[in-house]
Each structure stands twice: as C-alpha cells, then as structure tokens.
Amino acid sequence: MNEETNKTESSEITEATTPSENTKEGVIESVIERPDAPQTDASDLTNDSVPLTDPTAVKPSGKKRIAKIVFTVLFIAAMVAIIAYTAVHDFTGESVSNDRVLELIGSNWYYLLVLLGLFALTILIEAIKIFLMIRKTTRTYQFGTALTCAIQGKFYDYVTPLGSGGQPFQMYYLAKHGVPTGPAGAIPIGTLFLTQFSFFICAIVSFIVGVPAEIVPVTIRIVAYFGAVFYIIVPLFLVVFSFLPNAGHKIIGWGVKVCTKLRICKKPEEWLAKGNRAIDNNRKNMAILVKSKRVLIAGTLLSFLLVIAQCSMPFFSLLLVSDISQLLDSGVFMSSTPVELWFEVTRITFFIYCAITFIPTPGNSGAADGTFYGLFRTVLATVAGASFTGMMIWRVYSFYLYLLLGVIVLISVKVRDRINKKKNPLGNLG
Numbered sequence: 001m002n003e004e005t006n007k008t009e010s011s012e013i014t015e016a017t018t019p020s021e022n023t024k025e026g027v028i029e030s031v032i033e034r035p036d037a038p039q040t041d042a043s044d045l046t047n048d049s050v051p052l053t054d055p056t057a058v059k060p061s062g063k064k065r066i067a068k069i070v071f072t073v074l075f076i077a078a079m080v081a082i083i084a085y086t087a088v089h090d091f092t093g094e095s096v097s098n099d100r101v102l103e104l105i106g107s108n109w110y111y112l113l114v115l116l117g118l119f120a121l122t123i124l125i126e127a128i129k130i131f132l133m134i135r136k137t138t139r140t141y142q143f144g145t146a147l148t149c150a151i152q153g154k155f156y157d158y159v160t161p162l163g164s165g166g167q168p169f170q171m172y173y174l175a176k177h178g179v180p181t182g183p184a185g186a187i188p189i190g191t192l193f194l195t196q197f198s199f200f201i202c203a204i205v206s207f208i209v210g211v212p213a214e215i216v217p218v219t220i221r222i223v224a225y226f227g228a229v230f231y232i233i234v235p236l237f238l239v240v241f242s243f244l245p246n247a248g249h250k251i252i253g254w255g256v257k258v259c260t261k262l263r264i265c266k267k268p269e270e271w272l273a274k275g276n277r278a279i280d281n282n283r284k285n286m287a288i289l290v291k292s293k294r295v296l297i298a299g300t301l302l303s304f305l306l307v308i309a310q311c312s313m314p315f316f317s318l319l320l321v322s323d324i325s326q327l328l329d330s331g332v333f334m335s336s337t338p339v340e341l342w343f344e345v346t347r348i349t350f351f352i353y354c355a356i357t358f359i360p361t362p363g364n365s366g367a368a369d370g371t372f373y374g375l376f377r378t379v380l381a382t383v384a385g386a387s388f389t390g391m392m393i394w395r396v397y398s399f400y401l402y403l404l405l406g407v408i409v410l411i412s413v414k415v416r417d418r419i420n421k422k423k424n425p426l427g428n429l430g
Contacts, residue, residue, distance in 0.1 A: 104321050104386070111320040115397040118309045118316070123405075125306040126150035129191050129299050134174075136295045137183035145177050148409055153188065155406020158399060167192055185282065190289045191299070193238045198303035200232045202311070203354050206347035214332050216351050220371075227354035241279050242286040248279040308346065310398065311353065314372060315345040317394040321386040 131146035157166035167188040174184035252275035259265035335341040377387035
C-alpha cells in the first residue's frame, strides 16, 4: 500500500515538474496572459523557467500613461478630500473635548497590539496556505518564498483597481523563484478560490443572523447582497474553467464572439485558441491541488480564520477609542456580552465589505473610509474625534500597513535578485 501511495505521489510530482505543454506554455499563457501582452516563445521556457516579461513592467503607450497619471492625481485628491471632510466633520460640533480621544487611546493602548497581531496573522495564514501548496506540488520547503509571495500579493491587490493585480504577480514571482510554472499558475488561483469561498460563507451567515438597522440601513443591505454574489462569481468561474472544461470552452467562445462584434478582438481565432489552451492548462494544474484532501481541508480552515481575523479589526478599533461598557449600553447594538458584541460588529463588517466590493478604486479606498466612518460615528457620536480616529486606525491596520510592508519587501526582493544576478549571471534567479 505504501509503495502504491509513493508511486502516486511521485507521478503527481513528475506531472507538475516535467516539461510539457503545460509547463512550456507557462504562467504567461495559462493565467497571466493578456491578448495585448508581449509573447514569450514556449521553446525558451524549461522546467524551472522564468517568464521573461514581468506583468508589472509592461510599459503603457503615451495616451495610456497620461490617462494613468490623471487618474492617479484625481484618486489621491479624492482620498484627501474624503479624509479631510470626515476629520473636520468629526472634530467639530461635539460636546466632549477632543482630549478624550487621546485619553481613551492611552488607557486602551493594548488594543493596538491586538490589531497588530491580527494584521500579522492575516499575512502568516496566507503564507502558510501558499507554503502547503508549494510543498504538495514540488515536495520542497519554501516558506520564505511563500511569505514574500503572500505579502506582495496583498500589496498588488491593494494598488490595483478591483484587486486585480495580486494573483498575476504571485504567479510571476513563484515561477521566477524556483516553483515550476504549472504549480506557479495553480497556487495563487487555489488560494484565491479558498479565500473567496470562505468569505462568501461568512457573509451568508451574517445576512441570516442579521445586524442592527440603525447601523446598516436597507440600502446598504441590498447592495451587500449583490456584492456577496460578486464574491462568489470568481470561485464559480474557477470551478467551471478548471473542472468543467466543456462549459468553459463554450463561455470562452461566447466571449470572443461578443468582443469581436464590439471590435475589441481583431484576431478571434488567436484569442479562442489561447483561451481554450488556458482552460486546459488550468484544469491540469488545479487537479494537482485537489488531489490532496489534507491540503484542501487545511487551506479551507485557514481561509475561514483569515477572513474572520480581517473582519475583526473594526471591533478592536472601536474598543480602542471607547470602552466595552459604553458600546454595550449605547442602545445601538443587540448584544449583551463582549463576545456577542464582537460577533455583531464582525457581522456588520461583512455587510460593509460586501457593499463596497463594486468600488473599483485600489483597496476600495474612499468607499471603505466613508462607510466605516458612518459605522463608528453612529456608535461614538458622543465623543469628539472618536469616529474619525477609530476609522483611521482601522484603515492603517487593514490597508496602509500592507502597502508599507509590501513596498519594503518589494525593494528588498529587487535588491536581492540584482545581487544574485551579479554573483551568478547565468544561473537560476531563484
């Protein structure tokens, strides 16, 4: 029995690492590839090949570059305006001195450590998920690679509209740093699927249990219901494309026809061939991960823990600028104990995240700030500045720290790769 198991595992590893159509087409064509992206000759890619084009380094045309600059300037101006408005609105017209906020933070400083712990936990969980999948597909221990991949994936999620940049960069990074191109394409997709699925289940539970109408009005609830559907669309498409290839081919064909009629696609045969090839490659890659029930179960449990940790941050931000008795006696919440209050605020957070999922700005900036400010202000209306301070503290731990850590890691990786290239210019960059 052990020999059969070892042979099965060996065949899986061979399939993942042996040069084939899957590995030669690589990450660029299987998942990252865009019709307008520079093409890489499959003959240039080997078992441990590196995509020759960084998906983050494609230079836009002059008009696109100008449009990007204009969008960035307008985006920053809008963010500054929103933050300035909430600050002025929150620090004026209150009956309690602004010094009360500093007093509360000083007495509740340990919640800053709790928030930092939750931030670190989300990074660690994502890294462990990637590590387990790398271990399954390559039989190598690469926790450092998994940790860097997790951090940079979060960074690119938060700096691209609709969080669209994380997975392509993770695929590129894994393929460049020692992971065969087949698993490198499957691992980020697998982690995304588990996270989105776990979030959707938690959101449904939140919808069923309910939240106070004073904090989450009917309009926000309706938008949140549609947002939850948007969250589950990605996992559904992954299932269709990975395990129902015939349905996936039909969807690709329909999409190419629509794009051709809209004159978006000028080479329909080429687009169709690439799309069908991507479906076939993804199916093979995802099959490697699904075969391991242990990794699948562990990844699912870790994903639930990750989204709960992420959505617990507003609760501890509230506690930082108030106290538990004030929140329980506010008359706004339905809870009577601290644990019930945590569960209630976490459910509210799932509502809010679902409601702002349509906002295309990086990290849902603007919508997240304004919506969560409304949450804090409803509860903390008696303390001047507490709503704005609580909102900003939450944004620091749930958004800005990821950006800061991502920049630090990105710079360190660039420096390390450059040093390695100088030491061994003909060797593997990983």
